[in-house]
Amino acid sequence: MSVNKEVKRITTETLRQMKHDNQKISMLTAYDYTMAGMVDKGGIDAILVGDSASNVMAGHETTLPITLDQMIYHAQSVVRAVQKALVVVDLPFGTYQSDPQKALDSAVRIMKESGAHAVKLEGGEELVKSIRRIINAGIPVMGHLGLTPQSIYKFGTYKVRAKEQEEAEKLLADAKLLEETGCFAIVLEKIPAKLAAEVTRSVSIPTIGIGAGATVDGQVLVLHDMLGMTYEFKPRFLRQYLSLHDQIVEAVSQYVEDVKAQEFPNEKEQY
């Protein structure tokens, strides 16, 4: 898709300014060209090429199996469609945790091969050196605290995180550290709304919540969840704006019926 020079692109600086001006930031995931184009046209501020692609696109139980090559493929498809939104790409599990050089190499591959604008990674204090290395190379980094799905086997459950004081204090300290290290924003996933509000007040960079209440600087949802495509996934924090699962199944069964009954194609639908 050719770039429309009239459209003013959203940058990490735009998001910083939005927090400053008390304007809420909207973010959704996308993984492919067609959906990303619609999300961008809908006026979204930022698109996350999330490693949730592992679940919703590939059908894995967790986000762990998705590879760097697969994330780059999804990111390339999204970037081709997007005119305005900031495109952030998840560094997948195993591509940044071992050492800062590996983290930088993975982030560079994403930026160079997809044309995305920033990367996201999960974790706090333990990742400071890697985050610094990536940012020093000129790559913007979004942090992710609270429920970090790449650590699901450590947590053992997808329940709300940081309800206890010790974990809440660590999360707050991590958020401040991510800000000091130079992250441009932080995703806060599935934590008590009160804690998310405290983090949001305590850092000058935007916080983007998912299951973190209303007192954050922005919201993110998985696109397939908010469109009602992921049938059985209905956590309390999710608002479904459509029921696409049911509508698609209905449309397909109508098509099957029409083909079998020789009602499709009709005379106007042929040459």
Ligand code: KIV
């Ligand atoms: O991968 C993803 O979709 C995410 C969001 C849940 C924030 O990280």
